[in-house]
Amino acid sequence: MAQLPCGEDPEPSDRFPAGPLLVPVRPGPSGCVARIFRTPLGDRTAVGFTSEHRLIAALGPEQTWIRLAEPALRALTALLGVTTVTVDPAFTARASRPLKPVVPALALRAA
Numbered sequence: 001m002a003q004l005p006c007g008e009d010p011e012p013s014d015r016f017p018a019g020p021l022l023v024p025v026r027p028g029p030s031g032c033v034a035r036i037f038r039t040p041l042g043d044r045t046a047v048g049f050t051s052e053h054r055l056i057a058a059l060g061p062e063q064t065w066i067r068l069a070e071p072a073l074r075a076l077t078a079l080l081g082v083t084t085v086t087v088d089p090a091f092t093a094r095a096s097r098p099l100k101p102v103v104p105a106l107a108l109r110a111a
Contacts, residue, residue: 021048021087022055022065023073032066034073036082037089045084046077054088 024047025032037047048070049055055065068076074085 019050019070020067021050021070021073022052023048023068024055024059024063025066026064032064034066034068034076036077036080037086039084039086043084044080044082045086046073046082047086047089048073050088058089 024035026035027033034046036044039045048068049058049065052065055063070085070087074083077083077085
């Protein structure tokens, strides 16, 4: 094992690329859109998984995904003000109640 010279030890907060990640996506108007999640403290974060097994364990087998490099995911979500990437989150919470479909305003006027 190579030893680092004194003062060359990286800080734990230094970011290293995580490699190719499986990023959960949802359908959007122009194709796939990366899903943004919330941390336990409520901050927005992008999420990537290192294996399909881990993604399925956290989000289920129906979750669609794309493969992105970690720097590409950061660049994509930075435009939305999201600066954190969470890799292989262990715990996720399901919706506490079924989500109601969004009804367009025009459909309400017609009724």
